[in-house]
Each structure stands twice: as structure tokens, then as C-alpha cells.
Amino acid sequence: MAEIRMIESGHMGRVAYARIAPNEDLVLSVEKLCLAEGFGHAFVRGALGSLVDACLERADGSCQVIRGPAAEIVSLAGEVRSQPDGSLRAALTGVVADTHGHLYGGPFVAGANAVCVTFEVTLEEWLPSPDN
Template identity: 75%
Template sequence: MGRVAYARIAPNEDLVQGVEKLCLAEGFRHAFVRGGLGSLIDASLGLRDGGYQQVAGPAVEVVSIAGEVRSGPDGAPVAALAGIVADTQGNVYGGPFLAGWNPVCVTFEVTLEEWLPDTETAA
């Protein structure tokens, strides 16, 4: 394992793309998302059949979040995040967050832990 970063994603910024941006800024080629705290304007979660589920806000609370970031073929960070959210009526939903469809409401605090694959630590 490598460094740990605690960071904030700004309002209206996409959750998934925000995590990718943070990894780029910190120089993390690979990372684990260890936790987060915040809410989304609306949430879009993937379904097993390939579709998606829209959870209407405003202020959809993220109850839990986990995931990882890996370098894509072009070297850019690509995040795969999943979580549990609750809508304004207290209904709970879960699944993978869809990139570009999960705008942060006020702020979102996230903890990232750098992962150093064996091939990188040997160099």
C-alpha cells in the first residue's frame, strides 16, 4: 500500500469523475476508495440487466461507498465505484455508480488509499 489522501469533491461535480480527478491530482495510478461522506443531487446506479436506476433527489444520501481506481489503457485513472444510497423518503438502493450521472449535492468527502502493484514496487 502507498499513500492515503483525504479529499473533497465540489458541488455539481460527478462523483465517479471527481474520484478519477483526485487520483490524477495525487499521482495515484491505482487506488482503493476506502470510504466517503456526502450527498448527491440525484443518483444513477447500474442494474444487473445492464440498465440503470435513477434515484431522484435532491440530497440523495450516500450511506456507503467502496471501489477502486485503475489506470486505463491510455494511463488515465478509471474508477469503478459501488455503494448504497437513500432517497428523501428513506428508501434504500444499491449498485455501481454510473460515471457522469451522479452530481455531488453540497460536498463529498472521500478517502483514497494508493495501491502499488508488485510490478511497480519492484522498480
């Protein structure tokens, strides 16, 4: 299977730090934060928090639910990209621990990952060069 790879030059811009409130969706909140800050593209630089339940996308497109309460996010990485229609789309991937300490990893499904108590996230703006 062929992979699509994009090489892009540019530089890092501003940094935004935010707290996501309880019951707000992780993925959609990251997109909203970028919209509010005027970031067209951004990278996740840090995160700390837990989800009520976590929903990770399996290879077949189905959702694997990791039951909480308070499914802890052990690591989070990802980026936000501007879409052709002007909207933003976050692609977030991470590792989650359930209440028994079992670990699960994969992409977070947008709209299915409600924050438990609070969630802190740090985003760094990416400014692509105009010649890309």
C-alpha cells in the same frame, strides 16, 4: 458463468483526502483526484456526502435514478485502476438512501452522479509489485 479473478501482490502507499464540490460528478472526480495525486491505482477508504440525484447501473445496463434532492450515500466502496492507454477508471459501488429512507445499491454510473452540497472521500494508493 465464469468469473475473472485477478490476484495481485503489492502494498499500500499514500492516503489522499478531498472534498468534491457541488455539481461535480462523484465518479469522474475520484478519477481526477487520483490523477492529481499521481495514484495509478487506489482504493476508496471512506466517504461521506450526498448527491443531487443518484444513478445506479442495473444488471441490464440501464440506469436506475434515485431522486433527491440530497440522495444520501450510506456506503461507498471501490477502486481506481490505470487503463492500458494511461487513463484512470474508477469502479464505485454503494448504497444510497432516497428522501423517504428507501435503500438502493449498485455501481455508480460515471457522469450521472452530481454531488449535492459537498462530498468527502478518502483514497489509499495501491502499489502493485513489479512481478505481477
